Amino acid sequence: MKKLVVLAFxxxxxxxxxxxxxxxxxxxxxxxxxxxxxxxxxxRTAIGRVAGLGDLSHxxxxxxxxxxxxxxxxxxxxxxxxxILAARIERRVIQSGNAIGGAxxxxxxxxxxxxxxxxxxxxxxxxxxxxxxxxxxGSKVVGIADAPGNRFVFSLFEAGxxxxxxxxRPHQPEVTKIRSIxxxxxxxxxTPDGRHYIAGLYGEDGLAxxxxxxxxxGARRVLAGYGRGExxxxxxxxxxxxxxxxxxxxxxxxxxxxxxxxxxxRVDWTEAARIPVRGQPVFAVAQPGGRRVWVNFAxxxxxxxxxxxxxxxxxxxxxxxxxxxxxxxxxxxxEQAWVSSRDDNAVAVYDTASYAELARxxxxxxxxxFLTSRAAMTGF
Amino acid sequence: MHRLAGCxxxxxxxxxxxxxxxxxxxxxxVELVRQDCGSCHGLTLKGGLGPSxxxxxxxxxxxxxxxxxxxxxxxxxxxxxxxxFLTEEEARWIVEALKRGLPx
Numbered sequence: 001m002k003k004l005v006v007l008a009f010x011x012x013x014x015x016x017x018x019x020x021x022x023x024x025x026x027x028x029x030x031x032x033x034x035x036x037x038x039x040x041x042x043x044r045t046a047i048g049r050v051a052g053l054g055d056l057s058h059x060x061x062x063x064x065x066x067x068x069x070x071x072x073x074x075x076x077x078x079x080x081x082x083x084i085l086a087a088r089i090e091r092r093v094i095q096s097g098n099a100i101g102g103a104x105x106x107x108x109x110x111x112x113x114x115x116x117x118x119x120x121x122x123x124x125x126x127x128x129x130x131x132x133x134x135x136x137x138g139s140k141v142v143g144i145a146d147a148p149g150n151r152f153v154f155s156l157f158e159a160g161x162x163x164x165x166x167x168x169r170p171h172q173p174e175v176t177k178i179r180s181i182x183x184x185x186x187x188x189x190x191t192p193d194g195r196h197y198i199a200g201l202y203g204e205d206g207l208a209x210x211x212x213x214x215x216x217x218g219a220r221r222v223l224a225g226y227g228r229g230e231x232x233x234x235x236x237x238x239x240x241x242x243x244x245x246x247x248x249x250x251x252x253x254x255x256x257x258x259x260x261x262x263x264x265x266r267v268d269w270t271e272a273a274r275i276p277v278r279g280q281p282v283f284a285v286a287q288p289g290g291r292r293v294w295v296n297f298a299x300x301x302x303x304x305x306x307x308x309x310x311x312x313x314x315x316x317x318x319x320x321x322x323x324x325x326x327x328x329x330x331x332x333x334x335e336q337a338w339v340s341s342r343d344d345n346a347v348a349v350y351d352t353a354s355y356a357e358l359a360r361x362x363x364x365x366x367x368x369x370f371l372t373s374r375a376a377m378t379g380f
Numbered sequence: 381m382h383r384l385a386g387c388x389x390x391x392x393x394x395x396x397x398x399x400x401x402x403x404x405x406x407x408x409x410v411e412l413v414r415q416d417c418g419s420c421h422g423l424t425l426k427g428g429l430g431p432s433x434x435x436x437x438x439x440x441x442x443x444x445x446x447x448x449x450x451x452x453x454x455x456x457x458x459x460x461x462x463x464x465f466l467t468e469e470e471a472r473w474i475v476e477a478l479k480r481g482l483p484x
Contacts, residue, residue: 031423032423055422055423055424055426056423057418057419057422057423057424057428058419058422058423058428075422075423075424075426075428076424076426097426098422098426098427098428100428100429116427116428116429117427140429142429157429184458186429186458202458203456234453234460234461234464235458235460236416236460236462237416237419238419238420238429238458299416299465300464300465324415342415343415
């Protein structure tokens with residue numbers, strides 16, 4: 001018996017490994033364990049795990065342009081390059097004391113990390129993770145996104161500014177600063193076409209909009225005063241913004257301090273609708289194709305996901321995926337939605353047409369779900 | 381006047397011993413602090429959008445004031461009021477736990 005096992009092992013070692021693509025793969029953060037789970041969306045299974053990634057209490061991931069490597073930005077300033085196919089750490093650096101996220105450049109050669117402490121961004125070679133340059137800001141950096149032209153755009157929480165860093169020459173980044181964009185930007189994103197950067201404001205009702213074709217025109221305010229002067233409700237978790245909020249001509253945005261999703265018209269930048277929802281929205285994510293938008297919520301409504309029909313501009317489905325739903329992500333063509341439930345230690349997979357639960361994968365306190373289709377998206 | 385303030389502060393501390401949350405509830409509170417406060421202050425409480433909640437950062441801060449901030453939030457910042465989730469005794473226990481170092 002023992003001989004047989006040894007023989008099998010030797011044979012397995014000699015065989016060429018099965019070749020495979022990464023188009024149906026993804027990475028799920030296991031928040032408390034400092035580990036990621038590698039998943040495959042065709043058979044809806046976990047295919048591996050990679051540990052040793054540090055403090056992932058707030059983590060985000062961008063992908064290399066070949067969608068083989070995941071760059072994991074951890075809260076503790078760790079930046080780890082994970083080989084998804086080999087399920088191992090390729091490189092890892094501790095690049096700051098306290099980080100919030102990052103982005104990868106249009107040409108895929110640069111990875112930028114956004115930091116709280118010390119405030120600023122650091123630009124790395126995506127192949128080697130060698131530090132190429134840094135741009136100190138003196139303020140917490142939020143909402144970093146990539147924009148065409150190997151530019152990184154981000155907002156400064158305390159300073160109320162939007163900075164555009166042109167990293168075409170990575171050792172000598174050029175910085176364009178747009179000042180007085182509004183009070184306390186908490187996150188920001190680039191529209192999927194790469195043209196506009198939008199920052200959500202915590203300190204006032206409204207968002208700041210920059211036309212990246214014309215940064216010299218500065219920022220303009222959109223959806224100003226959406227709270228209508230009413231006292232805001234408490235926000236127990238900050239909403240998150242990204243280009244996934246765009247569905248056709250509309251952008252679906254969490255209101256801050258209101259149990260509403262705001263709908264911004266991308267043609268004339270006016271309010272197209274506001275949709276009452278169950279609680280404070282955290283993520284509002286459009287299904288690829290833009291037919292529906294799925295929304296999750298802050299405490300105490302964080303066991304719910306609601307689905308908005310874009311045609312009807314109202315909630316058409318209430319789901320209860322589990323306790324503490326932290327994130328959701330669609331497969332590239334939108335037939336499945338993957339939803340993480342931190343306190344039920346599970347990732348639930350839904351059929352987006354029937355809302356049937358197709359699978360439930362065990363995971364330890366899962367938070368962010370990142371599928372490799374992000375590799376080809378502008379703004380990430 | 382100073383003595384009076386001292387007396388009041390002393391009296392305010394007394395119920396902490398009288399009404400410590402039950403062990404099960406304490407475990408829930410630790411989980412709440414790590415997971416939900418951790419969204420902004422970091423799972424390891426080293427800080428994020430919100431400041432560090434580690435013992436060194438908490439040491440010189442006034443306990444009553446911290447308790448007030450937990451229950452009522454801090455205007456002009458993203459710190460929300462947690463009074464719909466916590467009693468005064470629980471907020472007080474959290475402050476003491478943070479000053480000592482939150483149990484694992």
